[in-house]
Amino acid sequence: MNPEPVSATGVSTVVPSPSGAVPPAPSPTSSVGEPQPTGTEPPRFSGLRGLARWEVALFATFVVVFIVGRVLSPEFLTNYNFFNMGLSNGELAIMALPMTLIVVTGEIDLSVSSTLGLGSSLLGLLWMHGWPMPAIIIVVLICGAFLGAFNGFLVTRVGLPSIAVTIGTMLLYAGIAEILLGSNIISDFPATYTNLGVYGVPGIGLSYSTVIFFVLAVIFGVVLHFTPFGRSLFAMGANQEAAIFSGLRVKRTKMILYIVSGIVCSGAGILYTFRLSTAEYDNGTGLVLSVVAIVLLGGVSIFGGKGSIVGVVFAVLIYSGLLDMLLLTGFPQQASGIVIGGLLLLSVLVPSVPEFQARLRAGRHRLRRQGHEGAIVHSRPVAQPLATSDGGGKDGQGGPSI
C-alpha cells in the first residue's frame, strides 16, 4: 500500500466502510458526533441512543438490585451499610477506572491486582525499614508509574499483545511482591493512616476510598467523554490503523494510559493496606477478574471503541450492591462468584441477542457471507472486498475501496 495518498483520503474510506459491511441501516443522523463503532463488528449500539440504552438497562438493574436488597434485608438501605459497601469495594472500583480507558483503546491490563499487591508490599517493606510515611507513599506511586510504564513499553514499543504481556507482568509483579516481603506480615502502621482506611470522610459518611473513587470517576469521565484526548481513545479502539493515519499518537497515548493505570493501582494498594492494616505479598490477588467483569458489565466493549464511565460507575454500584445483598442474606461468600460470573456472562450475551436473531432470520446463505467476526479478538479488515460487493451503493460516496 502506498503510504502517501492514504493520509487524508484513506481515513475517510477506512472508517465508514466497516459500517457498510453490516446490514444496510439507513444511517441515522444522530451518529454524526458519536465515535464510530468498532470496525470489526456490527454497530450494536451505534449512536447516542444505543449507548444510552445500555446505561438505562444498567440503571434499571441497579434499581432492581437495591429494591430486592431492601426487601430481603432491612439493613440494606442504611447509611452504615452504604459505608461498608463502599469500604469493601473501593479499591476495586478505583482500579476499574483506568481499566475502562485501556479497554476502550482495545487493549487490556491484567496486571492491576498485582500492581496493587506490589504497591502494598513495597509500602510494608519501606515501613519496616523505618521510612517516613509521606515519602513511602510517593515512592510507591512512582513505583506504580514504572510498573505501568513497563507494561506500556512492551505493548507499544515492542509491539506485543497486551493480554499476553499483562498476564506475564501479573505473574511477574506478584512474584516481585512475594520476593520483597516473603512471609512477612507487616501490620504496625500508625493509627493516623489506618484510620483513613476504616473511618469515613467527616461529614459525608462514606469511606475515603469511596470518595476517591467518585472524584476520580468524575475526572476520568470528563477526560474520556469531553476532551480530545478521550475521544482519541475511542478512535484508537474503533480502528487503530485509521487512528494512526489520522495522526493520533497511538503509542504515546497508550503508554500514558498504562502509566496512569500503574499509578492508580498502586494508590489503590496503599488504600487497601490501610484498610486491612496489613501489608502482605498476596494482597489483592484475584481482584483483576472482578475489575474486568465490572468494566465489561459497564458496557465497555472488549474489542475497544465503545464504553462510558457512567456505565462503569453503575456496574460498580450493581456489583457492590449484589455482593452486599448476598452477604446480608447469608449466601456463602466464596460462592458469590456464581453471581459475578453470571452477571458478566449476561452482560456479553444480552448485546449479542439481536445479532443472533438477525442471523437466524437471515439464514445460512447470508450467515456465511456475513462472517464470524464477533468472536474474534483482533480481526483485520480482510473481508473488505466481500463487504463492498455486499453494499456497493454505500461505497460510491466514499471513493474507491482500498
Added chain:
Amino acid sequence: MSSQDTALVQATGSPQRLVDMVFRLREYGIIVVLIVFIAVTTGIQPRFIGQQNIKFVLLNATIYALLALGETMVVVSRQMDLSVGSVLGLSAYVSSNLFGQVHGIPIPVVFLVGIGIGLVCGIVNGAITAFARVPGLVVTLATLYIIRGVDISIIGGGEVAASSLPAHFSAIGSDSVVGVPYVTICVAVVIAIGTYSLRSFRPGRELYAIGSNPDAARLVGIPIARRVFSAYVTSGAIAGLAGVIWASYYGTVDSTAGTGYELTVVTAVVVGGVAIFGGSGSATGAAFGALLLSTIATALYALGVSPFWDPAFNGLLLVLAITLDRGIALRLAEVMRKRTFRHEP
C-alpha cells in the same frame, strides 16, 4: 482448494520450508533451555536428578501438560480457555467424592464421571463462544467464576480425605515404572496423539487456519463455529480428566483445587511456542513449556532459592518468550520479503 494449495506451496516453496524450520527451532529451543537448566542445576546440586526428584517434577508437570494440550487447541484457534482450573477443581471433587458415596464404584466409572463434568463445562463454554459469538476470553472468565462457585457450593467447608480413596485409585498418581510415573507415560501418549491429530487431520489443521486468519478461513468454507466449539469441548473434557488425575495424585481435595491453574497453563502454552493470537505452535511444545515451568519451580527449591521467586520467574519467562516470538516473527517477515523480491523476475 487442494489444487490452490499445491500451487501456493509450489510458488512459495522455499519460504514455507523456512517458516517450518523456524517454528521447529522454536520448539527445540525450549528443549535446549530445559536441558541447559537441568545441567546447570545438577552441576550445583547433584541430587536434583535423583530418582525421587525426577518423579516429583514429572508428576507435577503431567497435569499442567495435559491441561496445556486442551488449551493449545483453543489458543491455536485464537481463543482462550480460562476456566480449566475451575473445571479441574469441580471434576476432582465430584469424582473423588464418589468413592465415599457409592461403595466399591469401579475406577473407570469415576474417570468417566470426571470427563463428563469437563465435557459439560466445555459444551457451555463452546456453545456460548462459538454460537453466540462472544469472545471466549470473556466467556471463560465468567465460567471460571461460575464453575468455582458451583464447586464451593457443593463442597461447602468439607473436603475429600486421602484416606477415603481406595488404594488402587491413589496408585494411579504414584506408581511408576523405572522412575517414570505411569500417568506421565499415559499423558505423554495422549499428547503425542493430540499433536499428531492437530497437525495432520483436517479438523486440527482447520483450527490453525482459523487462528492465523479467521476471515480467510471463513472464505474457504471452514465451519468456524463448529471447530471452535469442538476445541472448547475437548479442552473441557481434558480438564475433567486432569481433575481425576489431580485427585488421585494429591488425595486431599477441597474447594481450592486447581485455583490459578489457568494462568500457569496459559504461560506454559505461550512459553512452549504457541502464539497467543493463534495460528502456530504445537501441543508438544506446550507440554515442554509445562515441563520447563515445573522444572524451574523445583530447581529453585533445590538450589536453595526461596520458593517465593517462582511466580516472578514464570512471569519473566512469559514476557521473554513473547518478546522472542515477536523478534522471530519480525525477522522472518523481513527474510521472506527479501526472498520474494529475489524470486521475482
